[in-house]
Amino acid sequence: MVPTLPPNISMNTAWRPDMQFKDVIGQSAVKQRLIQSVRENHVSHAQLFLGPAGSGKLPLALAYAQYILCPNRTETDSCGVCPTCQKMQKLVHPDLHFVVPTATTKKIKSNPESDLFMEEWREYVIENKGYVDTSSWYTFLDVENKQGYMSVRDAASLLRKLSMKSYEGEYKIAIIWMAEKMRVDTANKLLKLLEEPPEKTVFLLIAEDGEELLATIKSRTALVKIPAIETNALEKALVERLSCQPNQAHDAAMISEGNWITACHSVQDSEEHKYFFTTFQQWMRLCFRAAYSELIDFSNNIKTIGREKQKELLEYGLRIVRNSLLFNNNLAEIVMLPNDEKVFNSKFAPFVNPANLAQIAELLEEAMRQIERNGYAPLIFTDVSFKMVGLLKKK
Numbered sequence: 001m002v003p004t005l006p007p008n009i010s011m012n013t014a015w016r017p018d019m020q021f022k023d024v025i026g027q028s029a030v031k032q033r034l035i036q037s038v039r040e041n042h043v044s045h046a047q048l049f050l051g052p053a054g055s056g057k058l059p060l061a062l063a064y065a066q067y068i069l070c071p072n073r074t075e076t077d078s079c080g081v082c083p084t085c086q087k088m089q090k091l092v093h094p095d096l097h098f099v100v101p102t103a104t105t106k107k108i109k110s111n112p113e114s115d116l117f118m119e120e121w122r123e124y125v126i127e128n129k130g131y132v133d134t135s136s137w138y139t140f141l142d143v144e145n146k147q148g149y150m151s152v153r154d155a156a157s158l159l160r161k162l163s164m165k166s167y168e169g170e171y172k173i174a175i176i177w178m179a180e181k182m183r184v185d186t187a188n189k190l191l192k193l194l195e196e197p198p199e200k201t202v203f204l205l206i207a208e209d210g211e212e213l214l215a216t217i218k219s220r221t222a223l224v225k226i227p228a229i230e231t232n233a234l235e236k237a238l239v240e241r242l243s244c245q246p247n248q249a250h251d252a253a254m255i256s257e258g259n260w261i262t263a264c265h266s267v268q269d270s271e272e273h274k275y276f277f278t279t280f281q282q283w284m285r286l287c288f289r290a291a292y293s294e295l296i297d298f299s300n301n302i303k304t305i306g307r308e309k310q311k312e313l314l315e316y317g318l319r320i321v322r323n324s325l326l327f328n329n330n331l332a333e334i335v336m337l338p339n340d341e342k343v344f345n346s347k348f349a350p351f352v353n354p355a356n357l358a359q360i361a362e363l364l365e366e367a368m369r370q371i372e373r374n375g376y377a378p379l380i381f382t383d384v385s386f387k388m389v390g391l392l393k394k395k
Ligand SMILES: [Zn+2]
Pocket: 070, 071, 072, 073, 078, 079, 080, 081, 082, 083, 084, 085
């Protein structure tokens, strides 16, 4: 019972790299609101795009930035062809600045900061049409098991750049992607910028975990809530962009919970998705059997898959646990999973009950936090395994 490495994920790159509003999947209400703000000259100088992974926060921010800067914008979108739009689409416009989480790599051995990785960032964002997440970004950078962050050097560099006059005489736009990865000193430095913003500057902060953001940052930004993508919009995009069969698109849209990145993965590499299922299933079977020595082997082997995948495995487990509640309350029909996983989940559900539900969920969540804090995976997984053996017996 050894977890094997999941296959690499490859995104389909067949469709054009445009990143205008028309290329953003679903999200029509948000688009409308953003377009309106420009047309009515009410662009707030600091905005927080908060929403789940894969909902299109960065594509929306990029389309918005391009719309703000394009001199030939129409009522619904930027023109897409003027020199400004062309520079925006290549992410090389001199008035567009990025701050992104980074870590040391083989190339940058110390003091990582966004500016040192801009070439990689552009390539990565364009390749993925803006639909990006930290897990694949870290894989792209090859940071190995490290967690990315934004250092105070990032804030200092941004301050320097924004204090200069804009190149093209219009707005300067700073996109801070995954703002929850800012360290406290970084956030405090940025806060000064938000409080006394340079003229004609728009800050677009993107975040997935609002809890992790400093309250002061939240209070200085206008919240733009980005919901998960509607299932039918996802389905349509899978058919159009990845040439999926309608039934395949339907299945992928159902299991991806409004996350385009997950939807693509499940279509292009169903093995990748199946990996978490089979691994979690194997793991729980060992727990049911109280097979302690095999659980230790399992936990030792789990270190080979890396931190991001370890977290995803725990997250998958959390989902199965939450779904169990639905099964136990006769709501099986709203569980969004492929058939074989649904069967497994229905068999697992009876072991989750009011006496252990909160503890199991907390156990998995705490393990995710420890992985995030660079805890030693074999120890964390052994601890979870042994506690799980006891919890699953609780009536
Ligand atoms: Zn244009």
